[in-house]
Amino acid sequence: MSVEPIRAPAAALLTHRHLRRLVGATLALAGIAIWAALPQVLSRGTVDLLVFTALYAIAGLGVAFLLGQCGIVSLAQSVFYGIGAYATAYCCTTWGWPWYAALVIGMVISGATALVIGWPVLRLSGYFLALATLALATIGHVLFLEWDWLTGGTLGVGGIPQISLFGLVLNTPQKFYYFIWPLAALIYWLLYNLLHSRSGYAMRAMRDAPAAALVLGIDVHKLKVRIFVLSALLGSLAGSLFANYVSFVSVDSFGVDRAVSFLLLAVVGGAQSVIGPLFGAAFVTLVPNLLSRVGDVHPLLFAGVLVVAVIFLPQGMGGLVTTLWRRLWPPAPPAPGSGT
Amino acid sequence: MTRADAPLTTTPSSALLEVRAVSKSFGGLHVLRAVDLTIARGSITGLIGPNGAGKSTLFNIVSGFLAPDRGDVIYHGRPIGRISVVDRSRAGLVRTFQTPQVFGHLTVRENLVAGCHKLGRSGMLADMLGLPLARRELAQMQRRAALTAARFSLEPVADVLAGKLPVGQQRLLELARAAIADPELLCLDEPSSGLNGDEVDQLARMLTQLNEEGMTVFLVSHDMELMGCAATVNVLCFGETIASGPFAAVKADPRVREAYLGA
Numbered sequence: 396m397s398v399e400p401i402r403a404p405a406a407a408l409l410t411h412r413h414l415r416r417l418v419g420a421t422l423a424l425a426g427i428a429i430w431a432a433l434p435q436v437l438s439r440g441t442v443d444l445l446v447f448t449a450l451y452a453i454a455g456l457g458v459a460f461l462l463g464q465c466g467i468v469s470l471a472q473s474v475f476y477g478i479g480a481y482a483t484a485y486c487c488t489t490w491g492w493p494w495y496a497a498l499v500i501g502m503v504i505s506g507a508t509a510l511v512i513g514w515p516v517l518r519l520s521g522y523f524l525a526l527a528t529l530a531l532a533t534i535g536h537v538l539f540l541e542w543d544w545l546t547g548g549t550l551g552v553g554g555i556p557q558i559s560l561f562g563l564v565l566n567t568p569q570k571f572y573y574f575i576w577p578l579a580a581l582i583y584w585l586l587y588n589l590l591h592s593r594s595g596y597a598m599r600a601m602r603d604a605p606a607a608a609l610v611l612g613i614d615v616h617k618l619k620v621r622i623f624v625l626s627a628l629l630g631s632l633a634g635s636l637f638a639n640y641v642s643f644v645s646v647d648s649f650g651v652d653r654a655v656s657f658l659l660l661a662v663v664g665g666a667q668s669v670i671g672p673l674f675g676a677a678f679v680t681l682v683p684n685l686l687s688r689v690g691d692v693h694p695l696l697f698a699g700v701l702v703v704a705v706i707f708l709p710q711g712m713g714g715l716v717t718t719l720w721r722r723l724w725p726p727a728p729p730a731p732g733s734g735t
Numbered sequence: 736m737t738r739a740d741a742p743l744t745t746t747p748s749s750a751l752l753e754v755r756a757v758s759k760s761f762g763g764l765h766v767l768r769a770v771d772l773t774i775a776r777g778s779i780t781g782l783i784g785p786n787g788a789g790k791s792t793l794f795n796i797v798s799g800f801l802a803p804d805r806g807d808v809i810y811h812g813r814p815i816g817r818i819s820v821v822d823r824s825r826a827g828l829v830r831t832f833q834t835p836q837v838f839g840h841l842t843v844r845e846n847l848v849a850g851c852h853k854l855g856r857s858g859m860l861a862d863m864l865g866l867p868l869a870r871r872e873l874a875q876m877q878r879r880a881a882l883t884a885a886r887f888s889l890e891p892v893a894d895v896l897a898g899k900l901p902v903g904q905q906r907l908l909e910l911a912r913a914a915i916a917d918p919e920l921l922c923l924d925e926p927s928s929g930l931n932g933d934e935v936d937q938l939a940r941m942l943t944q945l946n947e948e949g950m951t952v953f954l955v956s957h958d959m960e961l962m963g964c965a966a967t968v969n970v971l972c973f974g975e976t977i978a979s980g981p982f983a984a985v986k987a988d989p990r991v992r993e994a995y996l997g998a
Contacts, residue, residue, distance in 0.1 A: 592862030600849040607836035612824040612853030
């Protein structure tokens with residue numbers, strides 16, 4: 396007799412959860428269908444912008460992870476983006492290496508650079524750390540310019556072969572689109588796992604109260620360096636793929652303005668949500684392009700849109716989407732007596 | 736019978752931690768002068784003193800946030816003066832803070848899971864790939880967090896962001912988070928600060944219970960009621976130990992009354 400009153404709410408919870416999952420799955424399937432159809436209906440130029448959105452989202456995710464989960468403002472991502480791009484350019488054009496080998500070399504160099512630089516620099520915090528990473532971005536840009544034997548200086552490096560997968564050359568934006576977006580999704584999945592793991596809790600603990608994290612046995616400095624290296628690997632990966640995609644790299648692509656745009660996409664997209672940088676990448680890629688149709692005032696308009704976005708969306712676009720989703724479909728309360 | 740008059744809960748057998756002739760200066764200001772202090776294994780040891788006595792400095796030296804100028808801290812018979820806070824924590828020496836340091840953007844439950852960090856071994860790669868080891872460890876940490884939340888009466892607020900809790904519950908959460916990984920020595924800095932009478936009683940019961948289970952507690956507090964839990968109380972005044980012993984004896988010491996109690 397005592398079972399009846401419990402079974403009714405349990406059944407209601409089950410329905411709510413199932414419904415929430417059903418809606419989520421339906422939306423996801425609809426999203427995948429739209430994603431698959433987009434290159435067939437959009438112009439080549441727009442698909443090209445969507446490819447850049449994915450590239451920036453991968454690089455920006457590293458910056459967002461540092462900012463949102465570890466509280467580290469990094470302006471150094473353009474350096475790792477550049478290292479990846481030049482490693483691919485040099486290895487593929489000079490030595491004729493396959494794209495994936497060049498990509499790995501770029502990531503190894505970027506990871507090692509991040510480790511060597513990050514170890515001393517990440518002992519700083521706040522504005523000092525942000526300024527130190529800005530200095531790295533500036534130094535990196537100067538080196539890319541000066542080491543013309545490697546980077547081609549202002550002339551850049553051309554003729555970088557495009558990615559070939561099982562004999563299929565990704566030589567159009569449409570083909571590259573179907574390659575880069577699943578890769579971005581895979582990276583998002585990996586980082587989502589990381590965020591909801593033992594390491595993820597440690598990162599967020601470190602962000603909120605570093606001294607308390609230390610006391611709990613979390614090696615804050617080592618963790619910061621690891622995340623910095625991870626962020627550099629993502630920057631390098633995006634840089635390598637960028638080089639393969641456009642077949643030409645020049646120093647203009649790896650300046651401080653690129654570093655700022657990576658940070659910008661993290662802030663506008665919402666650094667604390669994993670999905671946020673994706674919206675941020677779309678923002679910094681698509682909005683300037685749309686506004687450019689207005690004429691020469693488009694940088695000014697972009698700045699205005701940016702200010703409005705930052706003021707009205709303090710949690711970023713990802714935060715807005717998460718809030719809306721939770722309002723529409725609030726998670727069911729934990730079942731009575733459930734452990735976690 | 737008040738807690739102050741209660742019998743000692745444990746009998747000290749051997750020293751778990753010893754502070755030996757520790758001195759510390761900041762510029763020309765001598766904060767600690769050759770301070771000695773012993774924390775017996777399985778005891779609750781208290782440290783009191785008026786403002787500016789050097790309690791926080793000594794506490795920070797014990798927990799590894801400050802290095803002594805002279806002298807050493809001996810833990811398990813080995814000097815730990817050069818050992819980092821993280822390594823001390825892994826060796827079982829955990830502290831709380833005078834101002835509660837909860838992870839404000841995490842829920843109470845997540846704070847407790849984070850407190851289990853050193854019990855796990857999974858690395859970042861395993862965590863990213865969601866390997867069975869990582870999943871298993873996280874599930875164990877979550878189970879432990881649920882049990883601890885229930886034990887410390889934090890279950891009703893388990894899914895509330897820790898930053899939104901009142902100070903009393905933040906202190907309780909900090910204590911629960913510090914105790915979750917079964918530390919050998921739990922160091923508490925002014926744990927009753929900002930608590931009302933009932934909350935102080937709850938805290939005292941919790942400390943006594945943890946101590947009865949074998950946890951050694953080092954307590955720095957202004958709260959004389961709470962200090963009644965301590966088997967041994969050390970009194971610090973102007974960087975020097977002026978008294979040490981059972982609370983009742985220390986309380987009756989004229990030097991202590993003059994320096995600390997103002998009577």
